[in-house]
Amino acid sequence: MHDLVIRNALLVDGLGSAPVHGELGFSAGKIVEIGKAKGSYKETLNADGLALMPGIIDNHTHYDAQLTWDPLASPSPALGVTTAIIGNCGFTIAPCRPAGRDLIMRNLTQVEGMSIEVLRSGIAWEFETIPEYFAMLERRGVGLNIAGFAGHSSIRSFVMGEDASRRAASDAEIEAMRRIVLEAVRAGAIGFATSTSPAHNGEGGMPMPSRLAEERELRALVGSLKEAGRGLFMLTKGGQTKMAFLEELAADSGRPVVVAALLHNSTSPGVVFDDLDAIAAANGRGRRMAGAISCCPLSFDFTMRSPYPIESLDAWKRALGKKGDAMKAVLADPSFRQGIRDELARPATFRLFNGEWDKVQVVETVRRENAHFEHRTLAELARASGRDPIDIWFDLALDEDLDTVFIAQTLNSDEAALAKMLRHPASLVSLSDAGAHLTFFNDAGYGLHLLGHWVRDLQVLSLEEAVRRLTSHPAEIFGIRNRGALKPGYCADLLLFDPAAVNRGPKKRVLDLPGGGARLATPPIGVHGVWVNGTRIADEKGMRPLDRLPGQVLREFNG
Numbered sequence: 001m002h003d004l005v006i007r008n009a010l011l012v013d014g015l016g017s018a019p020v021h022g023e024l025g026f027s028a029g030k031i032v033e034i035g036k037a038k039g040s041y042k043e044t045l046n047a048d049g050l051a052l053m054p055g056i057i058d059n060h061t062h063y064d065a066q067l068t069w070d071p072l073a074s075p076s077p078a079l080g081v082t083t084a085i086i087g088n089c090g091f092t093i094a095p096c097r098p099a100g101r102d103l104i105m106r107n108l109t110q111v112e113g114m115s116i117e118v119l120r121s122g123i124a125w126e127f128e129t130i131p132e133y134f135a136m137l138e139r140r141g142v143g144l145n146i147a148g149f150a151g152h153s154s155i156r157s158f159v160m161g162e163d164a165s166r167r168a169a170s171d172a173e174i175e176a177m178r179r180i181v182l183e184a185v186r187a188g189a190i191g192f193a194t195s196t197s198p199a200h201n202g203e204g205g206m207p208m209p210s211r212l213a214e215e216r217e218l219r220a221l222v223g224s225l226k227e228a229g230r231g232l233f234m235l236t237k238g239g240q241t242k243m244a245f246l247e248e249l250a251a252d253s254g255r256p257v258v259v260a261a262l263l264h265n266s267t268s269p270g271v272v273f274d275d276l277d278a279i280a281a282a283n284g285r286g287r288r289m290a291g292a293i294s295c296c297p298l299s300f301d302f303t304m305r306s307p308y309p310i311e312s313l314d315a316w317k318r319a320l321g322k323k324g325d326a327m328k329a330v331l332a333d334p335s336f337r338q339g340i341r342d343e344l345a346r347p348a349t350f351r352l353f354n355g356e357w358d359k360v361q362v363v364e365t366v367r368r369e370n371a372h373f374e375h376r377t378l379a380e381l382a383r384a385s386g387r388d389p390i391d392i393w394f395d396l397a398l399d400e401d402l403d404t405v406f407i408a409q410t411l412n413s414d415e416a417a418l419a420k421m422l423r424h425p426a427s428l429v430s431l432s433d434a435g436a437h438l439t440f441f442n443d444a445g446y447g448l449h450l451l452g453h454w455v456r457d458l459q460v461l462s463l464e465e466a467v468r469r470l471t472s473h474p475a476e477i478f479g480i481r482n483r484g485a486l487k488p489g490y491c492a493d494l495l496l497f498d499p500a501a502v503n504r505g506p507k508k509r510v511l512d513l514p515g516g517g518a519r520l521a522t523p524p525i526g527v528h529g530v531w532v533n534g535t536r537i538a539d540e541k542g543m544r545p546l547d548r549l550p551g552q553v554l555r556e557f558n559g
């Protein structure tokens with residue numbers, strides 16, 4: 001007797017085939033039949049014509065810390081994600097000796113938008129090395145399948161201590177890092193991840209350690225993937241990192257290379273397509289490269305205590321890491337404001353924030369007399385008052401002890417451009433950043449957004465193509481075995497949903513992190529069931545209570 005047969009479903013196989021009505025049966029966590037089920041089953045579920053697809057493989061998450069206190073990686077599984085790749089951008093928590101923990105947490109709090117209190121009260125430090133971290137996840141259990149990168153910034157801090165954010169590495173230090181990457185990949189890391197993005201800063205505005213790496217360091221570390229004969233290289237690219245250099249790494253190592261974060265910038269709209277075209281051309285020369293794009297507009301909720309969208313401006317450097325009165329003094333300084341105006345007036349190829357005042361809005365004011373600012377953009381307020389948008393912005397924040405909440409829709413908001421990116425042969429649908437930036441945004445529901453907004457509402461992609469983009473496509477790029485398709489022998493990672501309703505719900509602020517920390521939540525809409533390795537973890541009412549955690553730590557990948 002097999003376990004469960006789902007009847008009367010619209011089967012979307014993840015491979016891009018046209019959807020067909022049929023049945024799917026599984027047993028002991030593996031799909032046994034698809035199409036017409038002939039075996040006998042202990043249980044039957046009538047899907048009433050709902051769509052059944054493989055579970056979403058979220059290839060860009062940051063659950064490394066959260067998984068040690070929340071093995072379910074909330075909210076991703078409720079949003080249809082059955083496999084998550086962690087350690088992106090190289091922001092891991094392993095390797096780490098006890099003496100290095102504080103530095104790792106201080107770096108993460110800034111770059112990932114988690115408070116230091118959350119990290120201090122949350123992280124279980126039952127490991128030092130990367131293999132020990134994976135072993136800990138296995139011992140404690142995970143609610144969904146997890147694959148993890150060896151992370152450059154943590155490896156650099158492990159080898160170089162506080163110097164990791166200050167200088168280039170010596171030959172001996174590069175050799176020590178190379179051995180750690182090699183050991184990690186042999187123990188089951190999915191690859192090596194790094195960031196050269198100027199948006200990535202640690203405590204007090206110190207650059208994240210990986211940003212200090214010279215090209216020879218990257219060459220050596222990516223070279224260890226070649227030596228291991230496994231693993232892929234993922235990088236979040238700053239504007240100074242050239243695509244030709246990344247192609248060289250792909251060619252020398254023979255390993256796949258995933259380039260993030262390719263976001264559309266309305267003030268330099270061609271750049272993202274130049275990058276995608278360069279990747280497509282490299283693939284034409286035999287490389288295996290993909291450009292990680294997002295199907296969501298990038299918007300940040302923030303206060304002027306930590307205004308992520310503008311923190312990567314050079315002119316902001318004077319304010320980085322400042323708190324309270326020191327921050328207020330900088331914000332009030334007319335020459336500081338002028339510096340920001342001057343910088344925004346200069347064109348830039350990659351910049352998170354570009355002075356698009358119609359895309360910065362006041363969300364929530366503190367003082368009653370300022371309530372009339374709410375839900376208005378800085379462009380509107382500037383037009384109405386004849387004042388400069390930066391003066392309006394900073395003066396309002398100063399008037400409210402820096403607690404005014406703003407939202408900035410910085411990048412990726414041009415739908416025609418996004419449609420073109422989604423259809424580009426070199427693009428990989430990615431960048432949920434789930435588990436990070438918790439107070440700024442939450443795109444963990446990117447898969448439901450793709451199915452609702454881009455498939456149903458805008459008809460930019462067919463249902464079967466969108467499902468392929470969320471499942472077998474990332475599985476193929478990342479070498480994930482026996483997942484990402486509805487096929488006999490494949491793991492029973494499944495998502496049952498209503499194509500007419502599917503969506504991600506409105507954002508709301510909840511206080512459920514360790515120690516009561518805040519994050520933005522977004523509920524699923526139209527999800528009727530999620531299975532991980534044959535265990536149903538969610539139904540139409542949301543997550544179910546579980547008597548055991550059904551996820552696996554994935555350690556073996558296709559070449």
Ligand SMILES: [Zn+2]
Nearest residue numbers: 062088089433
């Ligand atoms: Zn990231």
